[in-house]
Amino acid sequence: MKIKRYLIIVLLLLFGSQLWAKEYAVSYLNSTRKDHLPVMEIEGRNFINLYDLERIFDGSIKADQKSQTIDLLIFEKKCEFSFFNNWVHFGKHSYNLHNDIQVINGSFYVPEYFLNLCAVKFFPEEVVLDDGSIIINFPSMQQYLIKTIVLDPGHGGKDPGAVGRILGLKEKDIVLNIAKKVKAYLEKNLDVKVLLTRHDDRFVSLGERTDFANENKADIFVSIHCNAAYNTKANGSEVYFLSTAQTHEARAVEAMENEVIKFEDQESIARYTDLDFILYDMRQTEYLNESSELSEMCQKQLVNTLSTKNNGVRQANFYVLRGAFMPAILVEVAYLSNKYEEKKLLSKNFQERAAKAIYTSIKQFKNKYDKMN
Ligand SMILES: [Zn+2]
Structure with missing residues (x-):
């Protein structure tokens, strides 16, 4: 033998x-x-x-x-x-x-x-x-400063995202409002460039969102969403960063947010399953510590500012985070499927406070990392 x-x-x-x-x-x-x-x-x-x-x-x-x-x-x-x-x-x-x-x-x-x-x-x-x-011989290492932030209002166009049960509020509209407010806060108070993956009600594929962030050399990627669950009592805020290890609830949210690929063409769908994405995955794992840290900061700000239930930082395998080569998080502000939270999400004041919470966490993160250089 x-x-x-x-x-x-x-x-x-x-x-x-x-x-x-x-x-x-x-x-x-x-x-x-x-x-x-x-x-x-x-x-x-x-x-x-x-x-x-x-x-x-x-x-x-x-x-x-x-x-x-x-x-x-x-x-x-x-x-x-x-x-x-x-x-x-x-x-x-x-x-x-x-x-x-x-x-x-x-x-x-x-x-x-x-x-x-x-x-x-x-x-x-x-x-x-x-x-x-x-x-x-690498040209002298450039300082790692947070200069460019990409905000990603989830869904859009033919993909409404979650839809409220009582008022029929659409996730795509709420998150666009919040993202625009976060942008305004950031631009007013920090010396950063802020880019949105969409400015109006249009469909943007998941791959296009992270391509946009990568091409613009974003230092942070924040995807903004509203949650939904079959259990109409479910409520509260949660912030996610990428992982394949996860809880049952995280898997349910992941399935919902990844559902958007049904609106995408065959070519894009192939992209989420081919080998390239495994490589993308590996590159995102380089930023897991930073992503986890930004998630913690954002989660804390959200529950303090909005007085929502603290569902904690979670990990899930979101396609939209997998392609981002930078610290990347996905924020679920509150539940559109909960009648009390749907009502809150409609309020301009609540949207404003959600935006302020997200902005404050980005500011904290930036302060910490800029100081380390
Ligand atoms: Zn969503």
Whole structure:
């Protein structure tokens, strides 16, 4: 049996189309950080996985199936590749990679020669290639200050969200009012840029909401909602951050808020289930501590300001939070399915106070993180 196993391994090594060839040791100037960059041999030529490049350069990848292009953003500059061809576009020029980009099992492999281009042509100041090792010199780390805040009024257009049982109040209208008030508070009192994912009654897909936040390099993402439950007695405020571990109640709210995907087209729906989203997930987990902290601050402000029942901070797997690469929370102000809270939610004063509570928690969070720098 053992011999047979060795034989299989030897055969795989000899005839496998993808082989591990060597690796570069990666180090960072003025930092203890270390990494390595594997080189794969594919049909006799050397390639590097684009996701490995993204990692070692702290870059980001955007692949577009329609135009068959992939952008790798490193040091704030774009390297544009096309599937299955041998060119990389950088700035105004195109450079020959001498071999075609490979797409294998959803991963992109670029010819090893790309590293030479990085060191010699694209980033001579930041990348040094030296006999099997790569030294990366990041431009002096920028201060992490909270400058851009994206507020996300849930639902909109054909998706009304929760609808009140007595007055027929629509979640999409209430949360838009609240979001606009939060924006006004923030702009009046803090030196920040505040962007809304929608300004009027229109449908915005979940993916578009987080794309918007990522593209605008938001430092905080706050999605604003009103809750609903089959139990008409359910009431109170709760704030969520992302997790797959959760309680029964959290799962019910998650199912309701994720329901919106039924309004989305097939392409968007595919996006929530494909591998990309697992990667998105992993990137959001980097911010779980901050998200949890912002949730706590917001929950406290809400129950103090609104005198609502404290349902606590909860974790759930909301699609709208999964794609956000920044601290991200989802606020359920109160229950539209509860007749007393529906009445409160209608009141301008209640909306104003909800907005003030959300604003105050963002201010606290900003003060804390800005001071740490
Ligand atoms: Zn909602």
